[in-house]
Amino acid sequence: MTRKVLLAALCVASLAPVGSAFAEAAPGTAPAASEARKVPRLSISPSKLSFDGPGSQTVTIKNTGTATLKVFEIRLLNEGRPDTKQKDGTPTNLPFKWDGSAPMAQDLEPGKTLTAKVKFDPAPSQKQGVGAVQVICNDANLRAMPESTNDATHESSAYGAGIPLRAGEGGMQGWLLVLMVFLPMAGALLIVLIPSKAGKNVFRFVALGTAAVTMGLAVYLFMHFDRTVGVANGNYGLQFVKQFVWIRAFNVEFFMGVDGLSVTMVILTALVSLIAVGASWNIDKQVKGYFVMFLLLETGMMGTFVAMDYFMFYIFWELMLLPMYFLIGIWGGPRKEYATIKFFLYTLAGSVLLLLAIIALYYTSGKPGVLRGVPSLALSDGTPAAHTFNIMKLTYLNNFEAASSILWGIKFSHLIWIGIFIGFAIKVPMFPFHTWLPDAHVEAPTAISVILAGVLLKMGTYGMFRMNFAILPEATHWARTALAVFGVINILYGAFCAMAQTDLKKLVAYSSISHMGYCLLGMAALTEQGMVGSLMQMFNHGTITSMLFILVGVIYDRTHTRGVNEFGGVASVMPRYAALFGFAFMASLGLPGLSGFIAEFLVFVGAFNVYKLLTILAVTGVIFTAAYHLWALQRIHLGKFNPKWEHELKNNDLNFREMAMLVPLAVIVLILGFYPMPALDMMTTGMKDLAAFVESAAPAAKGAAVIAGM
């Protein structure tokens, strides 16, 4: 992998006892070769901060190089001796504090220095102390992060160091995700503050503006996301990181970032939300409340995908429930109350299991037998922490397998895996937890169906990747076959159910269940193609199914029915509608040349060598998928035009708003069908790392088979 020189800028230098890395990079040792070009060089003095009692010392950070030294973060580390913990395991307060204000991250011109005072303020029992200052900067000669963790007294992490920072870019990138998450919430607040008298269009345009700006930020993210950055580059492969301590008593951090796994989902969320605002335009009842809820929902979704702290993830995950409850319940169809409470209860039942699993992971993390690679955990500001919610640290620094006790005859880590899995499986929705989905879809207004199928379902599979796969890889190997079987059941069962539907919206809903089955099968294969295919399917299904629901909404708005059998020959009166309808259905059934095909193909390729029989079964699903799609298409668009709809449909083809929603999606589907690289590029590095990581936990015997599969 080629690492751009400027990107290699991340490094960490520390004083003793973390300082062996620093010693190599002491002033004067700069290689002669680099004198040709200008380089920054970090120097910290004194080299050791040892105290024999309370007092303070001055630390000088100097740029002895020839180029600007970008200091991203300056942290204070505790020496991390075990005796700084109380007997019950809770950490004492950090005895090293900044004397006065903490030094700010800044750019140091060559020759410039930065000084700060460190105070040693120990507990009465502690007499001596050795502290460490850790500087994260762009001195390329210092070692990059992951390797240096071994000799660190504390776990040193490069979070917040801003991997994506390039020459000429400021530290503002960290705020991008924060802005993307909270901008919709700000929009919601704005709508609350505007008096109801202002008129419906005001609320609509505020929502549209908010979603559009968020989409603009997503485009920025798309353009500036570095496709080559992986775990090996430090920061555990995260970019656009923002991290600080949120609730210290529980080691909860505010921690946002994106990697190859989440970046496409973030972009999808912004895209689908913007489209859905368009689909909401004809909402006429309580417009103000609708858009408040809508924008809160967007915040919830966005936050779920960028939160890298498990606690924070859960908050956003649940935050999404309430707006959804009201959006379906107030603006839904005839059986909206039943549908919305069913949705709410199902999801809540799943997410409370998730909560227990989160807590269990938290308390298991950081235990001596569980921790790997580092002697202890720390928060982002260097405070020692007994446990952590940090998803990346749960993934890479903890081996939950190592300390799993047996509970009710089953390994504790497997039990946690099942808890998390059920929570996410309900969201996917995986058979047999799927029954809320058709109800919710049928009753929800068009825009909410779009959101539901386009984004919400993906949270389930995203969660499985992020939690089940990354945090508990060994248990994933244990359960993978079950996952694959459920995936195939989803594919076939969803397809058969869809075939039996006469309600077009229900048909599309069941097709979603079927399509999410491909995601499950692809991830269960645990191969790189399978996992990338699964992620690709998540993105493509998000765009295609959004089109489908908008198309259903179009005809429902005009005729107030969705009965597949009640139409006929619509193509003859609504040519534009028929064209896009056909396009979307072809994409959905996986026609080569459109994006749906690519993902399904990758899934099959990835899964075939691992699960031959199951993959063959899944491929037969494609036939049924084609069958119900074509059959529905035929019943609605071909044949003789049903004169009943003369008034409603004739000369009433797609209007500008509807075209504006559908055409961009169609373009994306088409482009990704022929040239999937824009999306695949973003995923590949991250998914490669994830696949390798999961692979590393494979039981030896099974591992051989998987490698053969690759």
Add this chain to the structure above:
Amino acid sequence: MGPLSNVESLKFYAPEMVLSAGILLILIVDLIGDRMYKRKGGVSNRKVHGTLALVTLVVAGAVLWWVNHSTPESEVPRGVAIFGGLLARDAFGDFFKYFFLGVTFVVGLMSMRSRDAIDHTDGDRDAGEYFALTLTTTLGLFMMATATDMLTAFLGLELVSIMGYVLAGFKRRDRKSSEAALKYVIYGGVASGAMLFGLSLLYGLAGTTSLAGIKASAAVAASPTTLITAVTLVLAGFGYKIASVPFHMWCPDVYEGAPTPVTAFLSVGPKAAGFAMLIRFFGGALPETLLAKGALLDSSPWPLILGASAAITMTVGNLSALGQQNIKRMFAYSSIAHAGYLLLGLVALSGGGSGSRSILFYLVTYLFMNLGAFLVVIALAESGLGENVDDYKGLGTRNPFIAVVLCIFLFSLTGLPPFAGFAGKFLVFSALLEHPTSMNVFLAILGVVNSAISLYYYARLAKVMFFDKAAEGAGPIKVYGVHAATLTVLAVPTIFLGVYWAPLLDAADQAIRAGAPAVIGAARAVAGL
């Protein structure tokens, strides 16, 4: 440092004395009030007495703060016993004292504008009595939270109970209210009797009524069977105060029949005091040796007893709440369920005291959301709305502010983020899972399943308000400004504590750690460490 003498103790009893002075003042003003201000007209009785009560509470709070900040730790450390060991002066007690002052203050605000509490028809004649009784209850709550001796504990419990009987029956012309009072008395009498019997057994074993003395007694440690019998009987008394199953029978009837502000008061104040006593009792009175060695059972029996009680309480509470049509009854069952969640925290009293810490935290969040929910009922009742679920139809359009605020309280009670109730539940469950024994994991799973069940009846109210249409001709509803303001004051922390709860958690931690040494002992004892 040994217990302070009676005279030395007085300083630390100043908040209680302020309360007592306030009560006497209200009674005197009530007697001579006619001559003082009535004749001149204008000022109503309830305003005068209400203001007096609120001022008393504020002064008591200020005095409590002053006592703690004017006494250096080096002179009189926190955690010292006062009145010869009858009461404790510690951070744990202070936490609850502030808590009770807060509860009573909000209840006072509610009551001043509630016809349900104070009959407006005959010139608010009852106002003086009402506020005097309320403040006396607070005095009893103070005693419950600080008692370190079985005598004072029982005294506090009875003081609260008896005031509760009178307050529950305060609507003299209302049959339901009288029925509530009578049921309360009968159940309360039986529970007190059982508790007294248990306490006398403990006294018989240990030869002392002091909790510390019981703990130190060799005789107690040597007779586990008697001890378990005694503790089970004592638990009946506590169970009645916190409304845990099977001592919950009074709860729905009393909550429905009592004036709504009293219901709100009973649902938070005595429940919290009951938990304060429980924590002290398990910490201060139960010997660790028996538990550690498992003289009777392989492990400590208390988690099992408390765990079973918690499991039954939350399940019965939630399942019973599902079918309720009367909102106050529904909240009664919901409060039973919440007692169950709180008991989970007690099961989890563990090495670091994170269980008791979670109880303290949960109680504070419960204060905001439960009082808020009841205040909505009161405010709407003042506008002539009924107390049945169906009466709230279409409230979302009739008064959006009230409907939204009630939704916040309801979803907080469910335990959804980003509301305070979530943080409370999160802490309770994390205290349980800190030591993932099979019982703890089972209880945690049962607890979250119960949360999901509870969503149904809380969300039903939200559904009625927002999804259902108002009856024909139902116009907008107005509520009193004081109610709206109080609701806002309660709703803001309900959201804030869900998003950033570090300060409250630190305060609760402080109350457990720096507070009663006995409480930490408790932690150990129950965990069987």
